Amino acid sequence: MKNYLIFTILLLSSSKLFSCGYSPYGEDIRYCLFNPSYFGYSHYKAFYYNADLFGFDYDVTFDNRKPFYEANEIDWYNYVNQKVSIEAISVFMNSATFTDVHPQSDNEFLKYLYKNKKTKALQYLTFAKKCEAINSLNVEGDVWERNKGIDTSKTNLFLNDLVKVTKAEADPYFKRKYAFLGIRLAYYTGNFAIIKDLFQNQFKNSTKDYLYYWSSFFYAFANENPDRMNDVVALLEHSPEKYYASYYYFKNEFNLAEALKFAKTKEDIANLYGYASIQKVDRNLNYLKEMYKNNPKSKLLSFLLLREINKIEDWVYTPYYTNYMPSVIETDNYWLGSEDNATTLTLRARSENDRLYAKEVLDFIQSISISNTTDATLWKASEIQLLFITRKYDECLSKINQFESNYKSEKIFEQIEKIKALCIISHQDFGKAIIKPEIEQIIQKHAKDYRFMFALGRELEFRGNLTDGVALLSLCETSYDYEFAYIADVEWRGNRLANSNYMEVFYNYFDYLDFVYDANSLQKVVDVVPSKNTTDFQKFLYRKLTEELNYLKDLLGTKYIREDQLNKALVTFRSIEPKYWIDNYNAWERGKYDENYAFDQNPFNKIKHTKSFIDTKESFIVNKLSVTEHLIKYLNLANNPATKDKDYYYFLIANCYYNMSDKGNSWMMRRYSSYENYRDATYYNQSYIDEREYRQNLKAKEFYTLAYKNAKTDKFKALCLRMIDFADTNSTSFFLLKQEFPMYYNDLSSCDNLNDYFKARR
Numbered sequence: 001m002k003n004y005l006i007f008t009i010l011l012l013s014s015s016k017l018f019s020c021g022y023s024p025y026g027e028d029i030r031y032c033l034f035n036p037s038y039f040g041y042s043h044y045k046a047f048y049y050n051a052d053l054f055g056f057d058y059d060v061t062f063d064n065r066k067p068f069y070e071a072n073e074i075d076w077y078n079y080v081n082q083k084v085s086i087e088a089i090s091v092f093m094n095s096a097t098f099t100d101v102h103p104q105s106d107n108e109f110l111k112y113l114y115k116n117k118k119t120k121a122l123q124y125l126t127f128a129k130k131c132e133a134i135n136s137l138n139v140e141g142d143v144w145e146r147n148k149g150i151d152t153s154k155t156n157l158f159l160n161d162l163v164k165v166t167k168a169e170a171d172p173y174f175k176r177k178y179a180f181l182g183i184r185l186a187y188y189t190g191n192f193a194i195i196k197d198l199f200q201n202q203f204k205n206s207t208k209d210y211l212y213y214w215s216s217f218f219y220a221f222a223n224e225n226p227d228r229m230n231d232v233v234a235l236l237e238h239s240p241e242k243y244y245a246s247y248y249y250f251k252n253e254f255n256l257a258e259a260l261k262f263a264k265t266k267e268d269i270a271n272l273y274g275y276a277s278i279q280k281v282d283r284n285l286n287y288l289k290e291m292y293k294n295n296p297k298s299k300l301l302s303f304l305l306l307r308e309i310n311k312i313e314d315w316v317y318t319p320y321y322t323n324y325m326p327s328v329i330e331t332d333n334y335w336l337g338s339e340d341n342a343t344t345l346t347l348r349a350r351s352e353n354d355r356l357y358a359k360e361v362l363d364f365i366q367s368i369s370i371s372n373t374t375d376a377t378l379w380k381a382s383e384i385q386l387l388f389i390t391r392k393y394d395e396c397l398s399k400i401n402q403f404e405s406n407y408k409s410e411k412i413f414e415q416i417e418k419i420k421a422l423c424i425i426s427h428q429d430f431g432k433a434i435i436k437p438e439i440e441q442i443i444q445k446h447a448k449d450y451r452f453m454f455a456l457g458r459e460l461e462f463r464g465n466l467t468d469g470v471a472l473l474s475l476c477e478t479s480y481d482y483e484f485a486y487i488a489d490v491e492w493r494g495n496r497l498a499n500s501n502y503m504e505v506f507y508n509y510f511d512y513l514d515f516v517y518d519a520n521s522l523q524k525v526v527d528v529v530p531s532k533n534t535t536d537f538q539k540f541l542y543r544k545l546t547e548e549l550n551y552l553k554d555l556l557g558t559k560y561i562r563e564d565q566l567n568k569a570l571v572t573f574r575s576i577e578p579k580y581w582i583d584n585y586n587a588w589e590r591g592k593y594d595e596n597y598a599f600d601q602n603p604f605n606k607i608k609h610t611k612s613f614i615d616t617k618e619s620f621i622v623n624k625l626s627v628t629e630h631l632i633k634y635l636n637l638a639n640n641p642a643t644k645d646k647d648y649y650y651f652l653i654a655n656c657y658y659n660m661s662d663k664g665n666s667w668m669m670r671r672y673s674s675y676e677n678y679r680d681a682t683y684y685n686q687s688y689i690d691e692r693e694y695r696q697n698l699k700a701k702e703f704y705t706l707a708y709k710n711a712k713t714d715k716f717k718a719l720c721l722r723m724i725d726f727a728d729t730n731s732t733s734f735f736l737l738k739q740e741f742p743m744y745y746n747d748l749s750s751c752d753n754l755n756d757y758f759k760a761r762r
Contacts, residue, residue, distance in 0.1 A: 024491040024505065026051040030327035031317035031451060033418055034309050034385055038411050039378050042068055043240035044303045046247070047278050049310035051327035070241050071210030076109070079121070084112045098129035124174050127165065131181045134158055135188050159185050163194060166202070176202055176211050183215045192222035213239035217246060227262035229254060233271040236278070237300050247278055270295035277304050281328050284308055285361055292368060302375040308361060309382050315354035316389055319347035321458045323493035326350075355390055362386035381412055388419050393427035417442045418452045425459045433463035440537040443472075447540075450476040454490045466521055467528045473509040474544035509544075510551065514672055518689065519559035519568070526552050526572075550580045551592060555672075557624060561660070562670055562690040566632050573625040581623045585668065599623055603659035603666040604630065604652040610751045614655070614758050624669060631656055638706070647710035647761060651720065654703035658727050661697045670694055697727040716761035718744040719754065 030051045036044075069077075069086055073093055077086045088108035092100075096107065101122060103114045113121050134155050162185060166178040179202035186194035199219040203212050216231045217239070223231070232254075235246035256276040263269045270291045277287045288308065291301040314326045323344055362383065370379045380403055387396035400420045407413050421439040428434070435443070446452050457472030476490045494504045494516045506512040513522055529549050532542040545552065553576050560569035584591035586598050599622035605614040620626050631653065638649035659666040667674040670690060693699055701724050708720035718741040725734040738745045747753045 024324075026327050028491055029318055029322055029324045030314050031321060031455070032310055032313050033317070033422075033452060033455070034306065034313060034381075034415055036306055036310065038415055039306055039375075039381075041303045041306060044243060044300075046244040047303070047307065049307050049314070049328070051314070068240070071239075075210065080109070080112055084109050096129065098126050098133065101126045101129065120171060120174055124177055127162070127178070128181055130158070131162065131185055135185060155185070155189050156191075159189055159191065159194065163198070166198065176206065179203065180211050180215050183218045187218040187221060195219055195222040208238070210239060210241075213242060217242045220246075220250070227264065229259040229272070229275075230262065230264060230268045233259075233268075233275040236275055237267075237271050237298060247275070251279070266294040267298075270298050270301070274298065274300040274304060277307075281311070283357060284311075285357075285364060288361075289364060292373075296368070296372040297374050299374050302373055302378050305365075305382055306378060309385055312354060312358045312361065312386070312389060316351050316358065317455070320351040321455055321492065322490075323347055358386050358389045362390055377407055377410065377412055380407075381416060384416055384419055388423050388426075391426070393423050396423050397427070414446070418446060418449070421452075422455060422459060425456055425463075428463055431464040433460055433465045435460070435468055435537075435541070444537065444540055447475060450490045454492070466517070467525045467532075468541070470509050470513065470525055471532070471541045471545055473512065474548075475541070477508050477544075510548070510555065511672070513552075514555055515688070519556060519563055519565065522552070522556045522559060526556050550576050554580070554584075554624065557628070558670065558672075561624075561628070562688065562694075564690075566628060566635070570625075570628045570632060573628055576625070581621075581625060585623050597668050597672075599627070599666060599668070601659075601665045603627060603656045603664065603669075604634070605655065606665060607655065607658070607751075608663070608665045610754065612755050613751070614652075614755060622666075627656065627666065627669060647707045647712065647716065647720075650703050650707035650710060651723075651758075651761075654700050654707060654723065654727075657703060658697055658700035658723075661694055661700065661727075663697070700727040712762060713760055714741065715744065715757050717741070718748060719757040719761075722748045 027050065032049075036042075036048050069090060070093070073086055073090050076089050076093075077084070080089075085108060092107050092109045100107070101110065105111065105114075110122075112118075113125075159182065162178065162182045166175060166182050169175040169178055179198045182198050183195050186192070186198070195218055199215055199222075203215050203219075206212055213235055217235055220228050220232050229250070232246050232250045235242040239246070254275060256272060259272050260269065263272060270293075273287045273290045273294075277284050277291075280287070284304065285308070288301065288304060291298055291304070295301070311328070314328060318324050318326045325347070365379060365383045365386065370376050370383075373379050380399070384396055384399045384403060387393075387399060397420070400416055400423070403416055404413065407416075421442045424436055424439050425433060443453070443456065453472050454476045457469040457476070459469075460466075460472065461469035490507075492506050492512075494506065494512065504511075504515050506515070513525075525545070526549070529542060529545045529552070532538045533546065539546075553572055557569040557572035557576075560566070560572060580591070582590075584593050584597070586595075588595075601608075602616055602620075602622055605616045607613050618630075620630070634649045634653050634656075637643050638646050638653060643649065656666070658664050660669040661667065662671075662674050671688075671694070688694065704720050704724045704727060708717055708724070711717040711720055718737055721736040721740060722734050725736050734745065734749065737748060744757070748757065
């Protein structure tokens, strides 16, 4: 049951679970351009900066630079004079049992030992594998969870034999190995006296190799001296295999101020500050300075610098690029309130404030001698990243050129290439930003890094180049799950207004253009796309927009409908090839849109949930183009002084506008998704310019009123008043009708007689 609980927690922590009302969070929104795995720190993976991990991830098998082998495997590799592959040694250490140690083994490592008569080694490995089996029993206990006690009598006998073998062994190499086995087994059996005895006799004054540090980890549980944290924190610097365990088992009792009292060396001080830094989610520069002052060669220091860069990326980039609060909130700098009340302005202010902190970290790096550190490549790369974050573009590009001369062949340079592209884009004035030829190859090379591509697109957008910016955003989309929701690597929000508590979440460029930009802006994009087919890079960059140009024109025409620019909408819709209208907005789902977007009723003659309303006089295939054509035609007729049936045309126009509202059958004339009941005044005046009209049927009421004023009979006037009331409240109270024509109230309270009253207009 415990394992099921762990599985459930991990499942719930997954960042790709979807449900109704899903909103991205945690790692879904965290921005990171400096991938830690590219820098060779997979052994510190448990302590990577991470937004929503339950516990720690301590799988160290993945590293983009080289595989990770334990010190024990490397030790045996050297023991056999590197004449056996380390992979074969690793397989034996991780998979074999004591019964596998025999002359007929297929393992390359064992074959070598038998062939070269390495008797002591074979004896030791047999003993070690038996010890592993006993340790496994002690660790796992009763797998059926019946709370049965473990019989330790045989374990204690084996431990006593192991102590005797250790003391009798004359070869110092194997004596220390046996001693470690004894210390580890004594820990699992709770025999702290043996731990103390073996450690003090075999390791206290020995060479501080991996066996020393592995043994000191178990010794820390038996050691009662107040300075024992010096040995614990040293593991984070010297023993990759014990990084996670040393933090996990001792973090709760660690107190930095208290531990510093017992530090004996400068390295102890540096290690203590490093240990305190590991899960510090707020600003950590002061601790980094203390570490550098006391031990600039610390490997942990270099990793913690990388971790600090990842924090700064989250604090600066996440709000700047996505309009989300950082995925992890700094406890010491939580000055802007919660996600719920953050506006775009406060998010930008937060980002700018953290850029100032980035400048402090940059100043620190530039004040020291990078050659004194253990990883000059990382420190120089971090300097470049911070130069970009602090907008020191000229200096950033200069450092990139130097870095390229020395480290172009290293995997890390892929990270620097991305910074270079971002820097070149950002180092341009508003209205003049373009994608320069020198970064085209970089963009194509890293096209699957959607966070990078999205950041480039946003930088262009922020500098007035919406067309190239949107083209980049369009390439950031992955797959779609029709059961749950979009699955993408980039999610972001539109700008939040000061008077709104609502920020739309976006997963693709189309919805973003739909919600945020006006028709004039989109017109510029649509006009440019056909010309972006000259070079190979343009074909690459604009392939998505080119494929979906008809959909963009559809969106543009829809925006003109929202802005009440019907003639421009008509021109736009007419520029779309006829096949598009056949494939989309139909009940057969041949295009992008499903049956929910089908025009199943004529908006001039039909009302939702009404069986008979107006007999159709003019039949046509209904789509956005035909509706716009007829709406303009009827408006021209209604507004023409020579037209005799003005009331008729005004009534048809009013029906169409009603049906283009959230209550109508043709809402897709204005929206790509629609939900009713958004009547809260705080929702109005948002990014959709026609939001009030869409929710309150203002134009429908306007044209029903004109139909009423031009009506020739009382019955038709009564119908017009009934529809004004209906459009206003979408209810059956019909106040205006009851007040002026009470005699018709009962007839018009239902939908059965509407057509009769319409026919009575003459």
